[in-house]
Amino acid sequence: MTRTEALRAAVARLLEAGLEDRAADDTRLMLEHSSDLSRAGLISNMDRPQPADEAQHFEALIDRRARREPLSHILGKVGFWTLELEVGPEVLTPRADTETVVEAALAAVQDRQAPLRILDIGTGSGAIALALLSELPNAIAVATDLSQKALDIASVNAVRNGLGEQCILVRTRWADGVDPGYDLVMSNPPYIASAVIDTLDPEVRDFEPRLALDGGADGLAPYPHLIAEAQRLLKPGGTAVFEIGYDQGAAVLSLAQAAGARVQLRQDLAGRDRAVVCRFMP
Ligand SMILES: C[S@@+](CC[C@H](N)C(=O)[O-])C[C@H]1O[C@@H](n2cnc3c(N)ncnc32)[C@H](O)[C@@H]1O
Structure with a gap:
């Protein structure tokens, strides 16, 4: 079978599995992942027969995707901001929406060369802390999570992106034991209402960690504590941003x-509310 034929058959399988919007793009990315060729090399070799080992690998990837495993887990990585991050079942796959939170924090920074201190509560893959560090060369970030498996992935991501020296990872509940003195307090907490989780796409419901999703009965459970912690931990003039x-x-x-904050809402690219920016009066 040529690669073109293999691609067509795989797209048909993913369409049958209910992946109308993603079948064509995901199949192409998995074909690229299973071959030793660059994207350009692949394009010029689509009408050649697919080598047996590549065909077997490709088929295995398509099987996983047809069972609705997220593409990010299959490829083991995802792009976020300007970074490539390792992801897997241990962490939430960072979403493009979360870039709104990064943008809101950067908008609050007056001097990007300043030695800022950032706290990222519930860091998961490290996405928010690492995106900010990549833009703030003299900053340091403390990034917390309750999940040691998440922190292990965040550590790999920090080192791979050359940010290991600037990022301190701490296993704790929210910001327990963290001392005050931060310019930015960030968090993308779990905010899905518990009863809604079972109605989500299988990629999320069956493959992403509950700890990263479940925001309690109304999805809002983490916010009162996070707001109080931001007030405790921010320096005067500092900013908190919550997804x-x-x-x-x-x-x-x-x-x-x-809680006494001056508050602004920020919208994502689809125009929906996505981030809350808080400043507290001294
Ligand atoms: C929605 S995910 C966000 C991950 C990452 N910050 C991002 O934006 O992609 C929430 C994260 O909070 C962590 N988490 C949940 N409850 C926590 C708690 N009580 N203390 C610390 N981290 C917690 C989860 O393990 C998960 O990594």
């Missing part, structure tokens, strides 16, 4: 205002 679900803007805004 929120698209329909949680009003609720988190009023929680933060009730």
Whole structure:
């Protein structure tokens, strides 16, 4: 079978598995991953027969995707901001929406060369802390998580992206035991209502860690504590940025205002509320 024929058959399989929007793109990426060729090399070799070992590898990847395993787990990596991050079942795959949180934090930074101190609570793959460090060369970040497996992946990602010296990983509940003195306090906490998780796509429901998803009965459980911790941990003039679900803007805004914060909502590329930016009065 040529690669073109193998590609067509694989797209048909993924369409049958319910992947209407993703079948063509995902199949192409898995074909690239299973071959030794660059993207350009692959394009010019599509009408050659697929070597047996490549065909077997490709077939195995397609089987996994047809069982609705996320593409990021199959490839073992994902692009976030300007970085490539290792991901797997131990961590939430960072989403493009979370780049809104990174942008909101950078918008609050007046001098990108300053020796800023960043706290990222619930760092997962390290996405937010590492994206910020990649833009703030003299900053350091403390990144926490309750999951040691997540911290192990964040550590690999920090080192692979040349940011290992700037990133301190701490296993703790939220920010327990962390001392005050941060310019930026960041968090993308779990914010899905518990009962909604079982209605999500299989890629999320069956393959992403519950600890990264479950925000309690209304999805808002982490925010009161995170807001109080931001108030405790920020330096005067510092900024906290929290990711929120698209329909949680009003609720988190009023929680933060009730704690005395000046609050702004920021929208993602689809125009939905995605980040809450808080500053506390001295
Ligand atoms: C939605 S994920 C976000 C991961 C990453 N920051 C990102 O934006 O891709 C939430 C993270 O919070 C962590 N987490 C959940 N509960 C926690 C807790 N009580 N203390 C610390 N981390 C927690 C999870 O393990 C997970 O890595």
